[in-house]
Amino acid sequence: MVLRVQYNFNEMRIALITHMLIFSMAGFCQDTLLYKKTVETLSEGDFGPNKKNYIHTFFKVGFYQNTDALNTCLIQGGNSFTSGYGVRFKRKLSSKLAFGYDLGYDFNQYRFKRDLSSLYSQLNGFLTADSLKTDKLTFGILELAPYFRINFGKRGDHLGKYLDFVFYGALMISSKHVLKWDHPNSSIIKKSTYKSRRLGYTNKLFYGIEMRYGNAFYNLFMRYRCVHIFNSKLNDNPYQPSLISWGAYIIIPD
Amino acid sequence: MKCILTIIIALALLSTCAQEKYWVYFSDKKGVTFDPKEYFHPNAIERRIKNNYPINHFSDRPLVKSYVQEVSGLASLCKGVSRWLNAIVVTANDAQIEQIRELPFVLKIEASSCHSVVCTSEEINVTHNDFEKRDLIRFQLDRMNAHQFKEHGITGRGLTIAIFDAGFPGVDKAPMFEHIRARDGIIGTYDFIRNTDNVYRKIEHGSMVFSCIAGVTKDSLRLGVATGANFLLAITEKLMKEGLAEEEAWLFAAEWADKNGADIINSSLGYTRRNHFKQDMDGQTAIITRAANLASAKGILVVSSAGNEGNKRHWMMVAAPADGDSVLAVGAINPWSGFHTNFSSFGPSSDKELKPNVTAVGHVIAYHKLLKTSETQGTSFSAPLVAGFAACAWQANPTLTNWELLKRIETSGDLYPYFDYAHGYGVPQADCFLSNTASKSNDSAFIVDIGDSVVTISIRDDLLINDTLFHVSENHDGVINIITKRDDGIKIDKNHPFIKHELFYYHLENKEGFLDEFSVLSVEKNPIVKIGLDSLEDRILRIHYYGFTRSIQF
Structure with a gap:
C-alpha cells in the first residue's frame, strides 16, 4: 500500500488522531499487532489496590450468633447463616485512612429451634409445637454500607491490615417463611407444609453497624443489626431472631 | 448495647x-x-x-x-x-x-506483614482436535529448534533442575514421568509449607510445569526437552494463604536446592500487587527476588516465568522474582499469531532492566491428571520449556557459568540483537548452542528513507514475505480470533497449523538506554512503516525483520 500524500479534511483529522493516539505516524501500511509505551507499564497510576481508588468484588459468608439474651429465638447455629456478594469501593485518604462503601446483596436464613420459637402458633394456632419439624425464615436484602478504614502497617491500605467501621442500611426485597409439620396421629395426613412469601410481619428496612478486620485477602466481620426482623404485627410474640452475625468476607481482586 | x-x-x-x-x-x-x-x-x-x-x-x-x-x-x-x-x-x-x-x-x-494469592496460569482451551494438539506439542519445542538437541543426543543429562511449585500430584505414578522414575531421576523432594517429603499432592500445577521440562506422552511425544536431567521437587506455594510466607518458603527451598546440587531452578510462580508495589519490582526489594539473585550468585541459573499480568491494567509488569537482574525471565508468545500473547507480563523492571529476557510458546500441551494431557496457557509453561532448553544448552556447553549461559540464551534469541519489553530477545534457538551459527545482522535488508519530516522504512523486495494468511486478534480474556484474510486460495496448512510468522518489529531507545516504545507489525506491502522525525530526536530507532536488525541513531 502506498501512503497517500493528499488528504481531505476528515482523513487529516483521522491521521492526526492516529498520530496522537497511536504512534507518531507509524503503521499506515500494515496491521499494528502490538504497540506499547513503556511509561504505561511503569506507571503506578491511581487505581488499584494500595492506590487512591480501588473497586473489588467480594463474597461474604457469616453465621448468626445464638445468644442467651431475653426474647431471642434460639436458632440452629450452623443452619442460620448469611451469605452475600457485592462490590466494594474504596478511596484512600492517606496511608493510614480510607473510606468507601459496599453495594451488595445478602441472602439470610434463620432456622429456629422449634421448642422455643412460638411464631408458628400465631400463624397457625391450631397446630402444636410438638409436631413441628421445620421453622425456616429466609430473606434477601439489598445493602448499602459506607465505611471508614484505619490501616495498620507501613505499607498502607491494601497491603497492610485494616479495621473498618461500617454503618449499613438495607432493604428487604424478598422473604419466605416455611413451616413443616409431621402428623403422627393422623391416618390421612402424614406431613404438611406452610409456605408464605412477601411476609407482612417482617420489617422491610434495616440498619446496623459492623466492624471488619482484614487484609488484602479476607475480612473477618461482626455485625449488629439495630432493627428486629419481625414487626409489630407479631408484637405479642416475645421472640426475635438473633441480631448478631459474624463471619468473613472473601475478597476477589479486580 | x-x-x-x-x-x-x-x-x-x-x-x-x-x-x-x-x-x-x-x-x-x-x-x-x-x-x-x-x-x-x-x-x-x-x-x-x-x-x-x-x-x-x-x-x-x-x-x-x-x-x-x-x-x-x-x-x-x-x-x-x-x-x-x-x-x-x-x-x-x-x-x-x-x-x-x-x-x-x-x-x-x-x-513482613503482607498477604497474597498468586496467579500462575490462565486456562482457556483453544485447540480444537487431537491433530491440533499433536501439532502444538511439536511446535512448543520446534519453535526453539529443540529437536536438534535430541538429534545430538542431548537431554540435559548430568544437570539437576529444581522445580518450585504448588504441588506435584501424579508425578509419582503417571506414565508421563515413568522414564524419570525408572532411573531414580527425582533425587529429592520437600514441601516447605507443611515440612514433609511428600510433594505428590495438592495442586497439579507443578506436575504440568514438570511435564513441560521433561514429560513424554505414551506416543513418545516429548512435551519438554530435558528428559535426561535429574530433578528436585519443592512445594513453596500455599494457595489462598500468606503470600510472603510463600516467598520465604521459596528462599528456604533455594537454599535446599543449592545444598542438594541444583544447577537450574525453575519457578513458575509470580508475586505482584498483592505483595508489592510496582516500584518494588526493582530486582532487589522482594524477598523472593533477593533469594533468586543469591542463588544466581552461587552459580544456579534461575528461570522464572515473567508473569501473567500483561492484560491486567493495574499491573502489566513482570512479577517477582522475574525482576531480578540475574534471573532469566521468560515471557510467552502465542503459537497462532507468533508474537506476544496478551497475558504475558511486560517489562522492564522498575529499575528499567530488560525484562522478559526471552520468550517461549505460552499456550502448550501439558500433563493432566485425568486426561493425560491437556492444553493450558501461561508464562508458567513457557518458563519450564526454557528451563529444559537451558539444561540441554548447558550439557552441550558444560564450561559455561550460569551467567554466561544466561547471556548465551539471550543471544540465541531469534530476535537478537533486537529486543523489546514484550519478547526480550525472542525465542532461544538450539542451533546456536550446537554450532557457531552467526546471528543475521545484515542491515541491507531494509531500505530507510529519511525525509524532511518522516522516516520511511521498507523491506528489500526479495525478503518481503507476505505473511497475511491470518488476521489475528486477541480479546482481553486471551481468546484468539483467527480470520483468513486472503481469498486467493491460500488456506491454512492442515498439516502444520502452527508456523513461525515473520513479523516486523521496531522500537525507540532513548539516550538513557531504555525503550520508550515498541511495536510489532504484520508485513503486507512496502513501505512497512513511516515514523515522524520529531519523535526520533535523540533516539535510536531499531528495526527487525526476518532475522535482520538495523539500528539508526537520530
Whole structure:
C-alpha cells in the first residue's frame, strides 16, 4: 500500500488522531499487532489496590450468633447463616485512612429451634409445637454500607491490615417463611407444609453497624443489626431472631 | 448495647494484639564451624568452583545457635531460618519485637506483614482436535529448534533442575514421568509449607510445569526437552494463604536446592500487587527476588516465568522474582499469531532492566491428571520449556557459568540483537548452542528513507514475505480470533497449523538506554512503516525483520 500524500479534511483529522493516539505516524501500511509505551507499564497510576481508588468484588459468608439474651429465638447455629456478594469501593485518604462503601446483596436464613420459637402458633394456632419439624425464615436484602478504614502497617491500605467501621442500611426485597409439620396421629395426613412469601410481619428496612478486620485477602466481620426482623404485627410474640452475625468476607481482586 | 460493645472490644483487641511476622537479621556468624564438604552435595561444590565462588562463603555458614535460641525464646514462634540472609523469621507482637530489637547481635528487623494469592496460569482451551494438539506439542519445542538437541543426543543429562511449585500430584505414578522414575531421576523432594517429603499432592500445577521440562506422552511425544536431567521437587506455594510466607518458603527451598546440587531452578510462580508495589519490582526489594539473585550468585541459573499480568491494567509488569537482574525471565508468545500473547507480563523492571529476557510458546500441551494431557496457557509453561532448553544448552556447553549461559540464551534469541519489553530477545534457538551459527545482522535488508519530516522504512523486495494468511486478534480474556484474510486460495496448512510468522518489529531507545516504545507489525506491502522525525530526536530507532536488525541513531 502506498501512503497517500493528499488528504481531505476528515482523513487529516483521522491521521492526526492516529498520530496522537497511536504512534507518531507509524503503521499506515500494515496491521499494528502490538504497540506499547513503556511509561504505561511503569506507571503506578491511581487505581488499584494500595492506590487512591480501588473497586473489588467480594463474597461474604457469616453465621448468626445464638445468644442467651431475653426474647431471642434460639436458632440452629450452623443452619442460620448469611451469605452475600457485592462490590466494594474504596478511596484512600492517606496511608493510614480510607473510606468507601459496599453495594451488595445478602441472602439470610434463620432456622429456629422449634421448642422455643412460638411464631408458628400465631400463624397457625391450631397446630402444636410438638409436631413441628421445620421453622425456616429466609430473606434477601439489598445493602448499602459506607465505611471508614484505619490501616495498620507501613505499607498502607491494601497491603497492610485494616479495621473498618461500617454503618449499613438495607432493604428487604424478598422473604419466605416455611413451616413443616409431621402428623403422627393422623391416618390421612402424614406431613404438611406452610409456605408464605412477601411476609407482612417482617420489617422491610434495616440498619446496623459492623466492624471488619482484614487484609488484602479476607475480612473477618461482626455485625449488629439495630432493627428486629419481625414487626409489630407479631408484637405479642416475645421472640426475635438473633441480631448478631459474624463471619468473613472473601475478597476477589479486580 | 452490650453486644455492640462486645463487638467493638473484640475487634479492637484483635487488631491491637495481632501478631506480626518479622525478619530478624543477625550481625555476625561468630564462632560457627562449617564443613562445606559435609553439608553440600558434590555438585554444589563443583558449581562453586566453576563460578569462582568460595566453597566456605559467609552466607553458606549456619546461623549462631545461641542467637537463634535467644530470639526464638522471646518471639511467639520461629517460622524458619535463612543462612543466606543470616536471619530468622518470627511472629511476635510489638512488645516482643522491641525486646528482640534490643539484643546486641540483632542487625535489623524488617516487618513482613503482607498477604497474597498468586496467579500462575490462565486456562482457556483453544485447540480444537487431537491433530491440533499433536501439532502444538511439536511446535512448543520446534519453535526453539529443540529437536536438534535430541538429534545430538542431548537431554540435559548430568544437570539437576529444581522445580518450585504448588504441588506435584501424579508425578509419582503417571506414565508421563515413568522414564524419570525408572532411573531414580527425582533425587529429592520437600514441601516447605507443611515440612514433609511428600510433594505428590495438592495442586497439579507443578506436575504440568514438570511435564513441560521433561514429560513424554505414551506416543513418545516429548512435551519438554530435558528428559535426561535429574530433578528436585519443592512445594513453596500455599494457595489462598500468606503470600510472603510463600516467598520465604521459596528462599528456604533455594537454599535446599543449592545444598542438594541444583544447577537450574525453575519457578513458575509470580508475586505482584498483592505483595508489592510496582516500584518494588526493582530486582532487589522482594524477598523472593533477593533469594533468586543469591542463588544466581552461587552459580544456579534461575528461570522464572515473567508473569501473567500483561492484560491486567493495574499491573502489566513482570512479577517477582522475574525482576531480578540475574534471573532469566521468560515471557510467552502465542503459537497462532507468533508474537506476544496478551497475558504475558511486560517489562522492564522498575529499575528499567530488560525484562522478559526471552520468550517461549505460552499456550502448550501439558500433563493432566485425568486426561493425560491437556492444553493450558501461561508464562508458567513457557518458563519450564526454557528451563529444559537451558539444561540441554548447558550439557552441550558444560564450561559455561550460569551467567554466561544466561547471556548465551539471550543471544540465541531469534530476535537478537533486537529486543523489546514484550519478547526480550525472542525465542532461544538450539542451533546456536550446537554450532557457531552467526546471528543475521545484515542491515541491507531494509531500505530507510529519511525525509524532511518522516522516516520511511521498507523491506528489500526479495525478503518481503507476505505473511497475511491470518488476521489475528486477541480479546482481553486471551481468546484468539483467527480470520483468513486472503481469498486467493491460500488456506491454512492442515498439516502444520502452527508456523513461525515473520513479523516486523521496531522500537525507540532513548539516550538513557531504555525503550520508550515498541511495536510489532504484520508485513503486507512496502513501505512497512513511516515514523515522524520529531519523535526520533535523540533516539535510536531499531528495526527487525526476518532475522535482520538495523539500528539508526537520530
